[in-house]
Amino acid sequence: xxxxxxxxxxxxxxLIGQAWSFExxxxxxxxxxxxxxxxxxxxxxxxxxxxxxxxxxxxxxPICIYTMRKGESRSSVARVIEKQRPxxxxxxxxxxxxxxxxxxRPIVYLLVPRAQAILPVGHHATGVSLENNxxxxxxxxxxxxxxxxxxxxxxxxGRTEALIRQTVAARPELTxxxxxxxxxxxxxxxLESLKGEIDLLWMVPDLTxxxxxxxxxxxxxxxxxxxxxxxxxxxxxSQGATLAASFDWKEIGKQGVDLxxxxxxxxxxxxxxxxxxxxxxxxxxxxxARKINLQFPLPVQ
Amino acid sequence: xxxxxxxxxxxxxxRILLVFIGGMVFLAIGLxxxxxxxxxxxxxxxTRHSGLATARLLAQAVQVGVFAETASMMRPVVDSLLLxxxxxxxxxxxxxxxxxxxxxxxxxxxxxxxxxxxxxxTVRREGNNFLNMKHSFVFWWPVMSSVAYSGEDExxxxxxxxxxxxxxxxxxxxxxxxxxxxxxxxxxxxxRTGMLVAAVLFLAIFCTVALLNKMMHPLKELVAKVGNxxxxxxxxxxxxxxxxxxxxxxxxxxxxxxxxxxLRLNLEKKVKERTSELAMANKDLExxxxxxxxxxxxxxxxxEETKExxxxxxxxxxxxxxxxxxxxxxxxxxxxxxxxxTAAPALxxxxxxxxxxxxxxxxxxxxxxxxxxxxxxxQAEELREELGIDTLYKNIDLVLNSIREGCSRSVKIVSExxxxxxxxxxxxxxxxxxxxxxSSWKFVDTRYKGKVRLETELGKVPLVTCAGGRIRQVFLxxxxxxxxxxxxxxxxxxxxxxxxxxxxxxxxxxxxxxxAKEDLPRIFDPFFTKKEVxxxxxxxxxxxxxxxxxxxxxIRVESGKGSGTAITISLPIHADGGTRPECELSLxxx
Numbered sequence: 074x075x076x077x078x079x080x081x082x083x084x085x086x087x088l089i090g091q092a093w094s095f096e097x098x099x100x101x102x103x104x105x106x107x108x109x110x111x112x113x114x115x116x117x118x119x120x121x122x123x124x125x126x127x128x129x130x131x132x133x134x135p136i137c138i139y140t141m142r143k144g145e146s147r148s149s150v151a152r153v154i155e156k157q158r159p160x161x162x163x164x165x166x167x168x169x170x171x172x173x174x175x176x177x178r179p180i181v182y183l184l185v186p187r188a189q190a191i192l193p194v195g196h197h198a199t200g201v202s203l204e205n206n207x208x209x210x211x212x213x214x215x216x217x218x219x220x221x222x223x224x225x226x227x228x229x230x231g232r233t234e235a236l237i238r239q240t241v242a243a244r245p246e247l248t249x250x251x252x253x254x255x256x257x258x259x260x261x262x263x264l265e266s267l268k269g270e271i272d273l274l275w276m277v278p279d280l281t282x283x284x285x286x287x288x289x290x291x292x293x294x295x296x297x298x299x300x301x302x303x304x305x306x307x308x309x310x311s312q313g314a315t316l317a318a319s320f321d322w323k324e325i326g327k328q329g330v331d332l333x334x335x336x337x338x339x340x341x342x343x344x345x346x347x348x349x350x351x352x353x354x355x356x357x358x359x360x361x362a363r364k365i366n367l368q369f370p371l372p373v374q
Numbered sequence: 375x376x377x378x379x380x381x382x383x384x385x386x387x388x389r390i391l392l393v394f395i396g397g398m399v400f401l402a403i404g405l406x407x408x409x410x411x412x413x414x415x416x417x418x419x420x421t422r423h424s425g426l427a428t429a430r431l432l433a434q435a436v437q438v439g440v441f442a443e444t445a446s447m448m449r450p451v452v453d454s455l456l457l458x459x460x461x462x463x464x465x466x467x468x469x470x471x472x473x474x475x476x477x478x479x480x481x482x483x484x485x486x487x488x489x490x491x492x493x494x495x496t497v498r499r500e501g502n503n504f505l506n507m508k509h510s511f512v513f514w515w516p517v518m519s520s521v522a523y524s525g526e527d528e529x530x531x532x533x534x535x536x537x538x539x540x541x542x543x544x545x546x547x548x549x550x551x552x553x554x555x556x557x558x559x560x561x562x563x564x565x566r567t568g569m570l571v572a573a574v575l576f577l578a579i580f581c582t583v584a585l586l587n588k589m590m591h592p593l594k595e596l597v598a599k600v601g602n603x604x605x606x607x608x609x610x611x612x613x614x615x616x617x618x619x620x621x622x623x624x625x626x627x628x629x630x631x632x633x634x635x636x637l638r639l640n641l642e643k644k645v646k647e648r649t650s651e652l653a654m655a656n657k658d659l660e661x662x663x664x665x666x667x668x669x670x671x672x673x674x675x676x677x678e679e680t681k682e683x684x685x686x687x688x689x690x691x692x693x694x695x696x697x698x699x700x701x702x703x704x705x706x707x708x709x710x711x712x713x714x715x716t717a718a719p720a721l722x723x724x725x726x727x728x729x730x731x732x733x734x735x736x737x738x739x740x741x742x743x744x745x746x747x748x749x750x751x752x753q754a755e756e757l758r759e760e761l762g763i764d765t766l767y768k769n770i771d772l773v774l775n776s777i778r779e780g781c782s783r784s785v786k787i788v789s790e791x792x793x794x795x796x797x798x799x800x801x802x803x804x805x806x807x808x809x810x811x812x813s814s815w816k817f818v819d820t821r822y823k824g825k826v827r828l829e830t831e832l833g834k835v836p837l838v839t840c841a842g843g844r845i846r847q848v849f850l851x852x853x854x855x856x857x858x859x860x861x862x863x864x865x866x867x868x869x870x871x872x873x874x875x876x877x878x879x880x881x882x883x884x885x886x887x888x889x890a891k892e893d894l895p896r897i898f899d900p901f902f903t904k905k906e907v908x909x910x911x912x913x914x915x916x917x918x919x920x921x922x923x924x925x926x927x928x929i930r931v932e933s934g935k936g937s938g939t940a941i942t943i944s945l946p947i948h949a950d951g952g953t954r955p956e957c958e959l960s961l962x963x964x
Contacts, residue, residue, distance in 0.1 A: 105531035116827075138829045145834065153832075157812070167527045186526040203530065257522065261442035278529045285520030286441045286544075293438070306530045 095123055095337050098159040100150065100173060101140045102166025107322045111183050112138065112165055114326030115333075122334055141168055151175035161336055163329060164200075167191065174198065179342045183329045184322075186278060188347065199336070199345040201328045203320070204236065204278075205353050208243030210318045213355045214273070214303065215246075217369055225250045225271035225300075227263045229281035236277065260287040264294045276304040276314065288312065299365045310358045315367060321352035391586055395579050406571040413563050421511060421556060422504045428455070429503070429515035429549045436466055440517045440545040443468055445475045452477050455549070462510075463550040466517075467494070469543060478550075494546060510550050517545035688913060705820070706787050713780025717773040724769050727761040802949050805842040807878055808832045811869050814849040822861035833872040839949040844921045851914040852882050852941050858905070859886025859939065877928070878947055883940040889933040891963040897931070898959070923957035925949070934964030 099116065101108045116136050123135050137157065141150055150172035154162055164170040164182045170191055173180045182188055182200030192198055215221060228237055230253050241249050250271055252263035260282055267274070276283060276291055283291075292313030295302035301315035310317045328348055336342050362369075432455060439447035445466075452464045456479055463478035471494060493505055497514045505512040518541040523529055734757050738750030815828060838845075856867045865885035872879050889897060896902045898919045903912030922929055928944035944958075 102527060103531075105527075107531055136827065140831055142833060149834075156809075166531075167525055184527075184530075186530065258442055261438060261444055261447065278526060280523060280526060280529065283529060284522040286438070286522070289438050290442070308531070 095135055095161065096157065096159040097123075097136045097161045097163060097333070098154060098157055098178075099136060099138045099163045100154070100165065100169040101138065102164075102168035103141060103143070105166075107184060107320075108165050110322040111326040111329070114323040115163060115183070115329050118327055118330040119333060122330065123337075141172070147172040147175060154178060161333055163333060164198075170198070170200075179336050181329055181332045181336060181342065183325055197342045199332055199342040199347050201325050201332070201348050201350060203350070205318065205349055208240040210303075210353055210355060211240070211244050211247065214316060217355070217357075218273075218301070218367070219370065221247070221272040223248045223250060223271045224273045224275050225252065225267040226275040226277060227252045227254055227260055227267075227282045228277050228279050229254055231255075232281055233277050233279045254282055257281060257284050257287050261290045264290055267294070268298055271300060274300050274302045276302060276309065278305045295361075295365060301362070301365060301367055307356050310356060310361075313358075313361060315358055315361045315365065317356050317358075319354050319356045320350045321354070324352045325350055391583060394582060394586075398575060398578055398582075402571050402575045406567060409571075410564055410567055413567065414560055417556075417559065417563065418506075421551075422513075425511055425513040425549060425551060426503060426515065428458075428461075429513040429547055432464070432549060433515040433517045433547045436547060437517055437519055437544075440466060440468060440474065441519055443474055448475050449477070460551045460555045461549060462552050463548075465548040465550075467546045467548075469545055471546070474545070494548075507553075509553050511553065511556070513549045513551070515547050516543050517547060518542065519544045688917065703787060707784055710780040710783040710787070713776050713783075717776045717780075720769065721773045721777075724766045724773070727766050728763075731757050731761065731763065800841050800844070802839050803842050804837045805840050805845060806837055807835055807845075807871055807880060807945070810842070810846050810849060811871070811880070814846050814853060817850055818853045818857055822857040825861050825864045826857045827866045829866055829868040831868065831870040833870070835871050835873040835878045836947055838878050838945050838947055840925050840945055841921075844924070845945065848918045848921050848943060849880070851918050852943070855914065856882055856884035856886065856939070856941075859888075860884050862887070865938075873947070876946060877944040879942055879944045881940060881942040883938065885938045888935050888937045888939050888964075889931075890935045894931065894933060894961050894963050919957060919959070926956060928958040928960070930960040930962070932962040932964060937964045 097119065099112055101112055116138070120136060137159070139150070139153060147168070150169075154173060154176045159178060162173045162176070162178045162180045164173040164180055165184055167185050167188075170180070170182045170185050170188060173182075174191065174193055174196060177197065180196070180198035180200070182198060182202075184203055185191070185200065186203040188198075188200060188202045211224075224247050226237065226249060228234075228251070237249070237251065250267060252266060254260055254263055264274075274291065274295060288309070291302055294300070295313065295315065302309075302313065303316040303318075304310070304314040305318055307317045307319045328351065332345060332348070335345055432451065435451045436448040439445070439451075448466055452466070452475060455461060455464055456477060464475075465473060465477075466475040468474050493512060494514065496505065497503060503514045505514070521540040521542050731754060734750065734754040738747050738754055741747040741750055811830065811832070853867065860867060867885075868881075868883045870881040870883070872881075893902075893904065898915050899912075905912075919929065922943065922945075926946055928942075930942040930944070931939070932942075933939035
């Protein structure tokens with residue numbers, strides 16, 4: 074009799090565990106194309122991985138997508154999250170993460186630069202950040218352009234000191250000429266000081282050093298000095314950069330699914346270490362390369 | 375000489391010629407002045423446009439230099455501009471109107487009077503970037519720069535909504551051009567125009583004199599011949615010919631008058647015939663009108679009967695929808711009661727074990743001797759171990775949690791059902807459209823929901839004054855239609871909200887099989903349905919139309935076979951629909 078009772082309890086609670094269907098809210102910061110690609114990859118891969126059997130809940134649709142509009146306040150988005158009470162919030166982009174952390178829901182974030190600086194103490198979040206501080210992109214650049222030895226970089230020590238230090242330490246074969254700035258007005262002057270001194274100009278994701286006012290100075294420098302400009306974002310390629318690091322947005326969505334499944338299986342998000350994008354490639358603007366007489370000894374794909 | 379003048383005065387030909395020449399000279403002078411004025415204005419406009427274009431290009435070229443406030447970055451551009459002949463001074467200021475660069479060549483005393491730096495206040499006040507000074511033109515243009523990125527996201531991504539970047543003022547440029555060249559050009563223009571007009575006038579007078587002489591020649595000959603009648607047989611023959619011609623003309627004129635008279639008589643006869651025909655037709659029309667009145671009365675009676683039948687059917691549809699809703703709610707509540715029903719026997723079993731242990735302890739307490747009491751306590755301990763008291767306590771917690779979960783889910787269902795139905799009346803209330811979409815979605819037909827992905831793009835919309843319960847019914851009907859259309863192959867239902875000054879709009883777009891072009895005009899007709907028998911009555915969209923008509927709203931349907939369907943509902947923000955039509959319906963076949 075006791076065995077029968079325990080067996081009944083076992084099957085009862087086992088079936089209850091399988092019966093939960095999860096509600097996932099995907100929160101996008103805006104309409105940018107990378108957000109859409111990452112969201113689509115995430116949704117397509119997560120849906121088949123979620124449980125489908127058992128007692129139906131009232132709101133059984135598992136994934137709901139919410140796109141933030143320009144100027145929409147974080148508190149109003151947080152109210153939407155609180156009202157829906159999803160099992161998991163997937164925040165794509167910085168604004169989405171800033172809104173999601175105002176609630177107590179578990180979070181998986183994607184495409185957020187410097188995410189650790191946003192997260193409050195006692196947060197319930199993990200995710201895929203947008204930094205790549207391993208200096209791995211320079212390995213590919215050196216393969217394409219082996220003559221490069223001196224790299225110039227303009228940066229604000231208050232913002233990107235850690236990134237610069239980690240990259241310098243990771244690439245001892247390169248000489249980095251560091252030009253610190255305190256405001257965007259200093260950028261043009263510091264670029265002047267790099268004339269004739271460098272083989273490659275590196276544009277870093279620094280809100281002080283890179284702005285709509287200063288970007289033109291980088292392009293002009295590259296063209297006048299016949300020095301390739303290497304940017305952190307592929308969006309600068311069409312404007313005058315020669316090389317750019319390019320992330321695989323679909324792959325980031327896939328990494329997000331792995332983290333989401335861990336969180337939904339019951340592991341606390343804060344116990345899961347955040348990860349960096351696994352696939353970073355280098356893209357080349359061939360027109361700009363021709364204009365600055367840049368030769369590639371090895372064939373380029 | 376005096377005789378010649380007298381002779382010319384008597385000459386009709388000469389007088390005409392003099393008046394004509396005088397008019398032409400007067401007209402030529404007037405046109406010349408007008409032409410010079412237009413040319414001068416056109417040249418000034420051209421100078422203004424080209425000068426402003428130069429200033430605008432300069433503002434763009436020195437943008438980086440102005441931002442960095444580095445004169446050396448701007449000097450090459452400014453120096454190349456000063457190579458242009460008429461530009462003598464270029465000034466660049468920063469946002470605080472401090473001079474960053476001031477370059478000039480060939481400065482004169484007169485041009486010094488037009489100190490461009492003193493004019494910036496005028497430019498700002500009047501908003502006119504073109505200053506027409508005494509000795510020079512000054513062209514001002516603001517140096518604008520894009521505003522810094524608002525966040526690190528923008529460093530990486532270009533948001534489609536913020537592609538047009540905001541600009542802010544970071545400085546000014548002023549380009550001064552001398553008027554010397556302008557005055558030379560204007561003088562040359564006047565000279566060239568005057569010479570051209572004089573040449574044309576001379577040619578015109580010459581041609582006029584020649585033409586007039588040629589035209590007057592036959593008349594002169596005729597006058598001379600008439601003056602000499604009877605003097606020559608040949609000339610008499612010409613007069614005879616003229617007389618014959620006049621006689622023929624008179625005969626033809628008489629014939630024409632007689633023809634016109636005949637036609638008039640025929641016309642009067644035809645008018646009489648037509649009038650009698652019209653009188654007959656009018657009588658016939660009166661008789662048809664009477665018949666039509668009788669038919670109309672019969673039709674009105676039939677319409678009243680149809681309306682009564684329709685009201686009964688709408689009531690039946692409401693009851694059917696209520697039954698469907700109750701079935702869904704009962705299904706959900708039943709699921710939750712299962713938690714409790716399944717847990718109750720287990721709880722009973724556990725409590726039975728605890729009761730047994732408690733009874734044995736009670737027996738031990740009432741024993742008379744210590745030995746008997748210790749024996750009874752030992753028996754109780756054995757029973758505790760046998761039943762596993764710790765496991766029983768854990769099982770109680772698990773079973774209670776299960777019951778609590780079932781109860782909380784039931785409370786949630788009841789709460790949401792109350793929220794859904796509490797405004798189910800015709801009273802007007804403040805209504806949150808975005809909230810109603812989520813609450814309505816929860817009551818969408820559960821048979822199809824699992825195959826549908828809901829996407830929401832909810833804008834910031836104001837509260838609407840309306841009968842909330844009715845509008846929820848509209849949302850639910852449209853969502854149910856959408857998920858049924860998608861359910862076969864699976865797909866997405868996208869709900870978007872946005873607003874303008876008067877209306878709040880809700881767009882339901884599905885990726886279903888769509889509506890055929892020939893069916894589209896009939897979807898709001900009562901009892902029109904393409905669903906299988908028993909799946910739908912065909913009254914859902916008709917009810918939606920009636921509710922929207924009561925709110926003076928709009929319905930827009932865009933659909934095509936295989937292209938999905940998008941239904942946009944527009945609700946007036948304020949319920950004063952007096953000036954609006956009852957319901958504006960747009961049907962667009964894709």
